[in-house]
Amino acid sequence: MHTNTLAIEVTDLTVAYRDNPVLWDVDLAVPAGILMAIVGPNGAGKTTLIKAILGLVPIAAGQTLIYGKPYAVQRRLVGYVPQRGSVDWDFPTSVLDVVMMGRYGALGWIRRPGRRERDLAYEALEKVKMHNFADRQISQLSGGQQQRVFLARALVQDAQVYFMDEPFQGVDATTERTIVTLLQELRSAGKTVVVVHHDLQTVPQYFDWVTLLNVRRIASGMVSEVFTEENLRLTYGGRVTLIGHNSASSMLSEPLSAADHNKG
């Protein structure tokens, strides 16, 4: 069945803030088992798109399905990594405690996390190379370490579909490498990952699919097909200089090697 293979299906999604449309009539069809970037200029509605799919902002019109059913009944299949800046990192809690929050939904009401949750959280921390920080207070972490803690919290959810809001924003080289490895592991495990991304240079290197968004959906599909100069111009207006010395098409024919890509 065609719909069964779609991990995420968004139709006619419109979100407005007061009378300003933030997203206008967006359609998306994301097959299972791919890594997809959402790119677009500031204010393009990238975060809003994720939040609308997760039911965190009210939608004016449209529908979103996860594996063919509404998100509300598929919640357990969906993991979420919000923007790092969305919480107070001076909150009195430890790294392990934050990661265990990813199990709260599965635990349900009132039941406290126990040994099993502790073990799962520790395992997830090992995957993001943060297990030595398990007992640290979260305010003692660097930005990249905070990001990895948030990733671990999503990993313990053991979801099928992951939404990540700017996980690469302002992180160190170690964290960037860890995230890239993690994304690839998730893909090999058959998971679908949607990432709000800012760095156009790394899109062909890190992702299979890309959605170009600027309030409307400009294009969505395989990177090799839709990540073109033309589409980027449509998305960003005239400012395609963002691509740097390479043109989009030459990037596609020969992806940047790690050496070219000298952004730490």
Next chain:
Amino acid sequence: MDLMSMLQAVLFNYTLRTVALGAATLGIVSGALGCYAVLRRQALLGDAMSHAALPGIVLAFLLTGTRQPLVLMLGAMVAGWLATLALIGIVRTTRIKEDSALGILLSVFFGFGMVLLALAQKQPNAAQAGLSKFLFGQAASLVVRDVVTMVGLGTVALLLMLLFWKEFKLLSFDPDFGTTQGFPIRLLDIGLTALIVVAIVVGLQTVGVVLMSAMLVAPAAAARQWTDRLGVMVALAAFFGALAGVVGAMISATARGMSTGPTVVLCISAIVVFSIFFAPNRGLVWNMVRQQRNRQHLLRRVDRELVLEPE
């Protein structure tokens, strides 16, 4: 009165024992639940809700004619709840920001309460005489019936807080993530706010509407200095609240004509100031020592490495 005779009085004097028990209860409940108000940056909301309680208390008295603690507390709760609804309404429908809306509500409700209080005091019966104590608090006026009500309400509030510990932690740290975990965050928010209202109401007769918010904010702020764990913070804040409550209530109950609110607030302020300066890690004194040490380390390194090899 020296410390020993004060301790003796608390243990063996029936009135003082009642007062101490009431003050300890209010300190524990407001200290523990105040942590959430502080962590969620809702300290001002507590202030507005406690001021808003005044018209509720006086109206409850005017309508029923009794000074039953439960009736007055119910009036306070309803008023606090209305103020919260009004706040949400103003922020949603107008362009007025939350802090301005809180300021407006606080003064409107409090002003209305003062007018009602003046009306009530014109009444010929003697029952209204105790109402003005709700302004700055009068621990000495606590009787067993009041304390029983306070302990009952406070126990329920604390048990609910412990029962929904994990849910309230999630709500306070990352509400959006809580929603994706399937919890009705809006409902939890209302529930936690209701518990904070209960904490305020429990303390109103002892501390008074004007200064009650200090008992929510100050113990939590002091406790945060000493620990990085939510559980420890809540327990410490409850302890600080109880300590300040009992000491303050004792001072005011044994000195004639002294309101309890101000003495309790002075006690908790002393704890806050001490914590800000002397708590390890977060304390200002330790920070200064640490900075000084780092500077000396750096200077010594500069001496060693740069002076030895001049340009």
